[in-house]
Amino acid sequence: MMKNFKVLVPIITFLFISIFLYKGLYSDPTDIENANLQRPFPEFKLNDLMNPDKSYNKADLLGEVTLINVWGTWCVTCRVELPFMTRLSEQGIRIIGVYYDNAAEAVFSGVDLIQTQQDVKQMLSQLGNPFRFNIYDVNRDLSLDLGVTGAPESFLLDANGVIVAHRRGAIDERVWEKEFAPLIRQLKQGG
Amino acid sequence: MHRVFNIIFIFTLVAFPALAVEEDYPFEDPQQAKVFSQLVNELRCPKCQNQNIADSNAMVAIDLKNKTYQLVKEGQSKEQVVDFMVQRYGQFVHYDPPLNWLTIWLWLIPLSLIAALVLFVIKRGQREQKDETQVSVDKLAQAKALLQQIEEEGEKK
Numbered sequence: 001m002m003k004n005f006k007v008l009v010p011i012i013t014f015l016f017i018s019i020f021l022y023k024g025l026y027s028d029p030t031d032i033e034n035a036n037l038q039r040p041f042p043e044f045k046l047n048d049l050m051n052p053d054k055s056y057n058k059a060d061l062l063g064e065v066t067l068i069n070v071w072g073t074w075c076v077t078c079r080v081e082l083p084f085m086t087r088l089s090e091q092g093i094r095i096i097g098v099y100y101d102n103a104a105e106a107v108f109s110g111v112d113l114i115q116t117q118q119d120v121k122q123m124l125s126q127l128g129n130p131f132r133f134n135i136y137d138v139n140r141d142l143s144l145d146l147g148v149t150g151a152p153e154s155f156l157l158d159a160n161g162v163i164v165a166h167r168r169g170a171i172d173e174r175v176w177e178k179e180f181a182p183l184i185r186q187l188k189q190g191g
Numbered sequence: 192m193h194r195v196f197n198i199i200f201i202f203t204l205v206a207f208p209a210l211a212v213e214e215d216y217p218f219e220d221p222q223q224a225k226v227f228s229q230l231v232n233e234l235r236c237p238k239c240q241n242q243n244i245a246d247s248n249a250m251v252a253i254d255l256k257n258k259t260y261q262l263v264k265e266g267q268s269k270e271q272v273v274d275f276m277v278q279r280y281g282q283f284v285h286y287d288p289p290l291n292w293l294t295i296w297l298w299l300i301p302l303s304l305i306a307a308l309v310l311f312v313i314k315r316g317q318r319e320q321k322d323e324t325q326v327s328v329d330k331l332a333q334a335k336a337l338l339q340q341i342e343e344e345g346e347k348k
Binding site: 029030032033034035036102103104107140143144145146147148149150 | 237238240248253254255258280
């Protein structure tokens with residue numbers, strides 16, 4: 001009995017180490033879950049990007065399932081996802097943009113709002129405009145509250161403003177069908 | 192003269208990245224400056240993974256540094272700032288994770304390994320000692336017999 005046990009110890013140890021290392025082989029260190037998942041969207045009060053006289057708060061996001069897209073014209077990946085996002089909005093998904101300045105540029109030389117508005121207009125007319133409106137996250141406080149690490153990032157809110165899904169990086173057809181579409185069907189059935 | 196240059200040269204080889212960060216973030220209160228310096232060295236950049244926010248120039252690290260500066264200036268304690276960041280970016284953002292049911296294994300596994308090894312070494316030591324005394328009794332008898340044999344042979348001659 002004792003002898004059998006002694007033979008088993010190295011085998012079991014080896015198995016555990018193998019499983020542990022094997023899992024590490026395929027784990028993505030950048031795949032860290034956003035801390036805000038399943039939490040209500042943070043409160044904010046920010047102005048419209050194109051029309052600074054208009055201001056928004058959390059109440060403007062409630063009422064229906066909404067995709068919040070954190071983006072900027074300086075961000076190449078955001079450009080890539082714009083056409084697909086536009087198709088989504090044509091299918092009836094409400095998409096609201098949170099405009100995220102290039103932080104390094106904003107800190108070192110400052111950003112020119114007029115220039116940004118022109119860039120946005122030009123880019124959206126070229127690649128499609130999926131946004132109902134764009135919230136200008138002027139000091140990136142909202143993005144910080146959301147735990148955003150860069151652009152693009154997207155958050156799916158249910159009608160009560162709870163964050164039910166999050167994506168770091170571009171959303172394409174594959175990601176949408178796998179991670180977002182089933183959730184939306186579920187939310188619409190439930191509501 | 193040569194020596195002085197050498198000494199100066201050696202000092203230029205030493206970099207002070209943490210100090211360089213603090214120059215951009217002035218504090219009147221040295222205590223706050225200390226807290227800020229500890230924080231930027233302990234908070235981890237969520238984008239670049241293996242850098243603290245003091246060393247990183249990623250965009251999000253710049254924003255986190257500015258936020259940390261703002262919060263410390265407002266008089267928040269180190270724990271409050273860490274909580275603020277963890278609330279938004281998860282435990283990942285802090286290089287000093289708390290002890291909980293998941294992280295406790297990081298301490299328990301090495302400790303139990305050490306305990307098992309010590310136990311193993313002690314047990315083996317005891318067994319070897321036993322073996323040694325047994326062997327020496329046998330060998331002693333053998334040696335005595337040999338000695339006697341030699342003595343007898345010597346007497347014969």
